[in-house]
Amino acid sequence: MKTKFTFKAMSLLLVSALLFSCQENKVQQVVPEYAVMAIEEEPVVVKNSFPALISGDTDAEVRSNVSGAIVKKHVDEGDIVKKGDLLFEIDHAPYQADYNMALANVNAAKVGVETAELTAVNKTNLCEKGIISEYEKKLADNQLASAKAQLEQAEARLQTAKINLDYSYIKSPNDGVVGSIPFSVGSLVGPSTATPLTTVSQIDVVKADFSINEKLMLYYTQKGGVKDILKYMPEVELKLADGTMYEHKGKIVSVAGSIDTKTGAANMSADFDNPAKILRSGATGTIYIPREIANARLVPQSATFEMQDKKFVYVFNDSITEMREIKVDNLTYEQNYIVTEGLELGEVIVIEGVGSSVKNGMKIKPITKEQADAKFNKAVGK
Secondary structure, eight states: HHHHHHHHHHHHHHHHHHHHHHHHHHHHHHOEEEEEEEEEEEEEEEEEEEEEEEEEEEEEOOOOSOOOEEEEEOOOOTTTEOTTTTEEEEHHHHHHHHHHHHHHHHHHHHHHHHHHHHHHHHHHHHHHTTTSSSSHHHHHHHHHHHHHHHHHHHHHHHHHHHHHHTEEEEEEEEEEOOOOOOOOOTTTOTTTOOSSSSSEEEEEEEEEEEEEEEHHHHHHHHHHHHTTTHOOOOEEEEEEESSSOSSSBBBEEEESEEEEEEETTEEEEEEOOTTTTSTTTOOOHHHHHHHEEOOOOOOOGGGOETTTTEEEEEEEETEEEEEEEEEEEEOOOEEEEEEEEEEOOOEEEEETTTTTTTTTOOOEEEEEEEHHHHHHHHHTOO
């Protein structure tokens, strides 16, 4: 009896082991499903971005042509002014005194001329009658000429004094917006002061200065040549410092004729209409230049992984994944890389589980992205 029991027990254990082994093989034979996509080509528009500095169409520096202390400020930073509006007053007391003295000297010189004229006329009459000599007449004429010269000098000094007095009232050189004012009342300024009192910027139209890289410069040069490059430059967009996009598009109006050998960049300027005076001189922003790519091969960024600073994808080939390096454009399009090398049209890549569960040489069952989304939604109960 004991031998029979032992034989039956061993038989049951053997059958159980075989059943477990079969079930384990069945589990191992299940091929995981992953979403894949075929490589296609489509036209896209990408945007190159470059930092930009905003300036007025005309930025006029305001400086003092006379030396003295600022006694009054008539404007604040950001004020809109017209040409000729009073901006600052320099202590004009010494210049007023110089003007008054010069005016008095002119009046005195005029009296001297009048006296010399009377004397000259009188001497001429006496000379004609033979009462005085020709020498005395000539002496009177010379005194008249000297008096007239003194008047001219006095008038010149008066004009200079008036100019200096006028300079003590500093006025706006043009219509525009007042920039920063680094000086306060009481500050000593003069012609040799390095820093301007302020700037007045005309900002009905503003200029955005920026630099593009050599690659993009070559792209547009090949389209229209250096001479006609402006014809082929598209309208540009401007992102403001707060992250919002400026409502008006700009037009590139100038392109440097050469590339900076140190930076490898070419300088450009774009004009933007500024009717609401939102853009101010000295502001910063980001210029976006659109670039068309007629046959872009797009790959989702999530379908790639990096290894030693190189990008890879898994190509699906005969049910097996194959790791392959790709090269991409420096610009992206809507969370996609633009592949420049490594993938041919029609090839299929894995777009799910990359960087986590998918491995090189792995056997998978391909499904569409829609099927993968449906499976996920079912799993989470949606």
